[in-house]
Amino acid sequence: MKVVLQNLTKIFPSRNKKSGEEVVAVNDFTFEIPDGKLIGLLGPSGCGKSTTLYMISGLQKPTGGKIFFGDDDVTELSPENRGIGLVFQNYALYPHMTVKQNILFPLQNLKGADKLPKDVMLERAYEAARLVQIDELMDRKPSELSGGQQQRVAIARALVKMPRVLLLDEPLSNLDARLRLQTREEIRRIQKETGITTIFVTHDQEEAMSISDMIVVMKLGVLQQIGKPQEVYDDPANLFVAKFLGTPPINVFAGEVKGGKLYLGEQAVLDVAGVDDRKVTVGIRPEGFVPDANGPMICDLSNVEIMGRDVSVVSKHQASLNPQIRSIVDADSNISVGDATVRFTLKPHKVFLFDTETEERIRF
Amino acid sequence: MKRKIVSLLLVLAMLATSLLLATSCVGNGPAAGLSEFEFDTSKPVTITFYHTMGESLRAVLDKHIARFNEIYPNITVEHKQVGSYDDVREQIKTEITVGDQPNIAYCYPDHVALYNLALAVQTLDDLIAATNTVTRADGTTEQLGLTADQVDNFIDGYYNEGKQFGDGKMYTLPMSKSTEVLYYNKTFFTEHNLSVPTTWEELKAVCAQIKEIDPNSIPLGYDSESNWFITMCEQLGTPYTSATGSHFLFDNEDNHAFVKEFREWYKAGYVTTQAISGGYTSALFTKNPAEDGNCYMCIGSSAGANHQIPENEDGTFKFEVGIASVPQANKEAPKVISQGPSLCIFKKADAQEVLASWLFVKYLTTTVDFQAEFGMASGYVPVLENVTDNEVYAAELAAANGYESLPLLATKVCLEQANAYYTSPAFNGSSTARDEVGKLMQICLTSTEADVDAMIKKAFKDAVAECKYQAGE
Amino acid sequence: MVDGKKSWKAWLYLAPAIVLLLIFTAWPIFNTVRMSLLEGYNAMQASAGVKFNFGFKNFVDVISYGNFLDYLWNTILLCFLTVPISTLLALIIAVCLNAIKPFQRLLQTIFFLPYVTNSIAIGMVFAAMFNMVGNNFGDPNELVITAGIINNVIEFFGGERINWINAGSSYFHNMFVMTVYIVWNALPFKILVLLGGLQSVNKQYYEAAKVDGTSRLRTFTRITVPLLSPMITYVVITGFIGGFKEYSSIVGIFGNNMGPTGDPDRLNTMVGYIYKSLSLQPGRASAAALILFAIIFVVTLLNLYISKKNTHY
């Protein structure tokens, strides 16, 4: 089931009565989510990603715009009529019901023609439980389960209705690091097995990149970029996206283009043909630095951290907007801690130029 | 917008409620138009009657309602025990404010004064004087008003209680009455050759004698401090209260004097009262005389005679009880208090209800059999002099002794002093005055202040001030 | 934060409560204010069509009443005696209860018993315990028949019997009995709340204090009390509100006389005044009720202010 958002907008009335200022949580969103894909809605907290998810679920009504599931306009439909499953950040399991009762609960709400006989309900519940591998725990109460198990129950409860769209709100944030990796794979597996279009919300770019078919990056209610994770990483639309994706984060410099050359401070570090002379903001991915004794970029070396396969070089540069530059280089490149400076050449496809005002990408 | 609607609704609801309450207060309306006293015996009418009767008394009442219905089948009497006298007053007081008072109620004079703030009580003068006749179901007739014989048969003191409200009008008829009598330990009195006191001086002398015989006794228990004070005023002819003009007149030298005298009695250990002893003094009177702190005399209500019987658990008696009139200040002009409920009729828009109520009240207060049976069941004194026309009652009275049949013995004493009854003026605030003089007695008797005269003076002054404050003067 | 909820739906849920509250709470409040401002108002005359002047005479009447200050003093004294005593005692009992293991539940249950009693009934029991039967108390020819079980106990231990509540008793002894009765009545609730608070205090604080070698007293004053301060504030405030409404406990001991024989109304209180005036002077009763409300309001605010200043975490 493809999901289409058309000019979706959500405005909250101001909490502060005196100023009367409205809060635009989601501003004129338009994008299409292809059928059967796993989509990550990504952005820092307060960017409107949860609001978007809630609007897709129907729990919140958009102020403007439309939502389509396939060709059906569901904008005015209430949540239960949309055929969605929703998993909450804290799982929202009913504490007084057993796992089985929790999973059965949505089915028992079905009315009229959709109403199921008891044995079918039970069968479906067990099916969902098997899918998330908790069919052994059906008679336990949520308080008797680990975080990861609760997570699975919540997913089973969302899946049992056979939703057209599965929505997950920060599904991994309440798990510890080890479980997070494991569950991430689990979600991927379940999604592949069921083929249900799945949208999940996260503020963790690594999480989003690792399992999504597509990611949607948002900031302050405005859509920044949509695409496959690698594409977005390699080709960010603006400085925000570039900064938000990638660990370690991108290094940012104040630079200037003069005569087709990019200057950082006094150093002309890269040829950027086709760009007019202007001041620019420069983003260089950590892996874009290549140590080169004759390289054009000269930095003051601070530290070298050995990471096994790679080496992380921490240095300083006058044009850097961050206190430090972090670059990832091959372990066999010959840099020693005692050196005062280190010189780099830059990989052109790892260097991005942005307008200093709009922060939009300047392509070269 | 929504908030405006909500607040509007709130205001509307408030207004509606207050309007409705305002209109409801008009319910009492003017006095029932009794220009004609024709009672329609064909039209059904229901009247309600509030009282404080316990189960056995209600049985008597029900029996006589059935008899009453034989002659007036169209009148349905619904009656209800509301609780104590205070409960009746409180209930009716609130009901009057919504125009929902009953037709007939047990009342004390101060209740009537209170109800009359709302002009709710029917005056009876016109009804008593009505000479037209009503035809009963059995074909006999009766005069609507009271005949001269009927008026004569009432014990005067009780009948006159109905017109003590300062305006000369009659508001109540007496239902059943009680008074104070002196209970004494006849066995003890005979044994020690004591004479039963008839005056306060004699009483004091007897107390002194008893105290010598049995120092650990309290010769006299007086139940009601209020009655004591009021009765003394009445016997001495000193001012107490007035229904008209300035109400509270009891702060005067004469009254100071008798209170001071009784204080000396108390300090000499001659007397105790209900408030001081912490319970009805009958408990002290009926104690085994061998125990400390017993009383050999007790002045209490004739209606409480049952509690003065000194019965042992095995059914024998500790001593024989004698009953006499309370001591007097002036033997020539005896005064004893009249207590017990009267009946009042409330104004109603429907004149037929008032007439039906009147006929029922008249039946209860003038029917010898009812008065006799009610008297026997309650221990109260019937209000009719000719109650002995009832043979059973007459026989029981004649057989009354100083053991198990004290109530009848008390009634006998009451009937013998029929000319001595007095009632004090009733007005709004008369019950406050009653309470305050009772407290005044408590204070003056027990106080340990050194300057007795100043203490008494202050207590009187405070009591009058309190009465005036409560009355809103 | 789900929106799209229609307001009318919420009001539908609220409707039964709102309707009942308008009739049985809002209107009486309004009517009380109305009555308090009608000079010399009483319902009987009102129903007979008498009109009353509008003004503050009822308030003046209440405040200028000679005994009113006495009643106010009684009320305040009872509050300031019983609330601190019962709170402190409850605190100590709660701390002790919290420090024991065996029989903790049993004792806790016993301490709660006074709560499940009928206050009218149990007042009769207390009065019977302190009551003396006899005559001329305090006079040379005093006669005591039954001294009351409390005096029996005092005499058993060699003390002199005391005239607690009967004729000739002193204000001090009256107040003592009232204090004992009210504290007895107030303890269960306070113990329960404070013990509940203690049990929810993180044990680590105490373990930390123990490791530091903090003395018991210091632990109590520097850890227990501050951590319990919200609960203490709560029981103190409810205690004061209840204390200013003290009435039935005095009736329970002294009856409607509201004082010992020979000094009626000695222990009367604000609410006692309201009840006394209710029947004949509802205007004054309303005015007094509003004054009482104002006092309770101020005291509660004061309590909150003080507790806020003393809560440090």
Added chain:
Amino acid sequence: MASKAVTTMNARDMQQVSAKQRVVKGAVQFFLYAFLILMALIIVFPFYFMLISSVKELAEYRQTVQTLWPNKIVLYNYVEAFNTANLGRLFMNTLYVGLVSTILSLVITVLTAFAFARLEFKGKNALFAALLGTMMIPGELFTITNYQTISNFFGLKTLGVQLGSQWLQDVGNWKNTFTVLIVPFLVSIFYIYLLRQNFLQIPNELYLAAKVDGTSDIKYLWKVMIPLALPTLISITILKMMGAWNSYVWPNLVANDEAHRLITNGLRNSFADSTGDVNIPVQMAAVAIVSAPLFLVFIFLRKYIMKGVSRSGIKG
């Protein structure tokens, strides 16, 4: 400060200290128990006094020095106390009023608390604050006006009198009905407050999850919130029943006829009727009878009562 002592201790000292500690601890425990038991005795004494007095003969009760254990145990005081009042009827009336008012009150409390805890509407906080504010007003203040209200509800009785409609008069007059004992006190702000707090502790996500599953508000309330708030609801139920059991002033005013009289009023009335000597043993027997059911309930439902009370503080 303490650390200095610890560092200077040697092993023998440590042993001595630990022995000393054991002694101190034992002594402390002893004093704790002594104090608690003493206080418990004081608390229990009035009940004990009530019980022994209720089984004493009057003569024994009146002895100058009272006995701490009756010389002779008699039960006739109970028979007398029981017979003086029509207890069976009183029990049934009280039970009926208690049950109906509890059920209705629970419904209203749940609906209102739900609206305040979960629904959004204009003026919610202001309204809630106003409701809490009314809790400070002395309840005595309401009685006189409420009495007028129920005597002539919305003027219906007056209207009935004017129109000659008995039916309207009956509808307008609530006196001496069970209605008047039940309806005016159905809304307890405190219980609403209590339950609302409880509801607020239930995560909002549960509500959203239910919405997604198509659960109606009512069903959510019934299936999720009520089960989760059950202990609070049980506490409210018991407190409300206790209230019916102990209520005195209002029933005495508005429904004191035999058909509707409640237990406290009944006993009180019966003993006010018997003028004369105050028979304390019979009185104590009556007190014991009135108190017994509450004690039984308390013993069986101790946990809920104590939980409810610790959050309430409003007696009855």
